[in-house]
Amino acid sequence: MAFRGLLCPVLIHITTCVRFQDEQEAAIMSPQTLQGLWNGPPLQGEEGQEVMRWVETLDAPDVYCKLLHKAAGDCADCSECAERMKRTVLNETQDEILQIVKRQEASKTSRKPLAVFVLGAVGSGKTGFIKKRLEQELGNGNGFLRSAVHINADDLRSALVGGYAIYSAMVNHKGFDRNMRWDANELRSAIQNMVWDYRVDVIADSMTLPAGVAESFLQKGFDVRVFHIEIAGSSHEEKVDRAKRDIEARVAAGGHSAPSYVAQIVRSQQSAEELRAVGVNVTSVIRRGNDFVVQ
C-alpha cells in the first residue's frame, strides 16, 4: 500500500504530483470535526445499511478497502481492487474522450483546445458557477460543457468507491482517507495526460492550480482560462461562515461534507496571483447567494 503513490511521478512531472497532494492535504480535517457536520440521510436498503455499518464502525482505511472490494468485485486485496477500479475509470474516460474527438472531427472546428480551471475554497460556489455562468463567460454558447472532459476530485473519488452517495456517507463519517486521495490523484494525472495527447477541451475545479500545470497546458497549445471564485463578504471569517452554511445545506440534501476554513481562501487567492504573475488569463468572480458577479 505504501507504494501506491509511485505511479504518480511516472505519469506526470513529480512536483506537480506533490503539489496536488499538498493541496489535498490542506483539505483534510479530523473525523471528529466532520462528524459534527453530518446530518445527511443514511443510505437505504440492504446494501446501503451494510455500507452504513462499515462507515460507522471501521477506520477510514478499512472502510475504503471494503468499498473498493464491493465496487471492484472479484479481487484479492485492497491494492488490486484499487488498480482494477482505476483501470475501469480510465477506460471509461478514454472512451468518453474518443467520443469527443469524433464529434470534434465531424464539426471540423479548428480552434485551440480550451482548458478551463475554476478555483476557489470549499463552498465558494465552483459547481454553481460552472453550471450557470461559465459558458456565457467563455463567449461560447455552443456547448463547451458537453464537449469538455470534466476533472473533479469528488467525482473521481466517488467513482472509486461506487458512487456519490457512498462517497458522501464515507467522508461525512470518516473524512478523506489517504489512499483514496492518492488513487484519485493518480487518476487526475493520468486523465490530464490523456487530455494532452488527444487535445480535447477540459474543465477542472479545485482549490488551487500550480502555475507549472497552467504553463504546461499553454506550452501544449491550449487556450487556458482561469476563474477564481470567492464568496462576497467583508472578511475571510464572514466568507467561511457563509460557506459553512452552504455546505450544511448540501449535506442535509445528501451531499458530501467538507471542511471550510480561512486558510483555503488565502491559498486560493495566492494561487490566482501566482497564475496572473506568469501571464495566465485569470478572471475574478464574486458569488452573492446564487448570483455571480464577474469582475
Ligand SMILES: *[C@@H]1O[C@H](CO)[C@@H](O)[C@H](O)[C@H]1NC(C)=O
Ligand atoms: C474499455 O473497455 C471496453 C470493454 O472491455 C472495451 O470494449 C473498450 O475498447 C475499452 N476502451 C479503451 C479505450 O480501451
Ligand SMILES: *[C@@H]1O[C@H](CO)[C@@H](O)[C@H](O)[C@H]1NC(C)=O
Ligand atoms: C480572458 O478570459 C476571459 C474569460 O473567458 C475572456 O473574456 C477574455 O477574452 C480572455 N482574454 C484574453 C486576452 O484571451
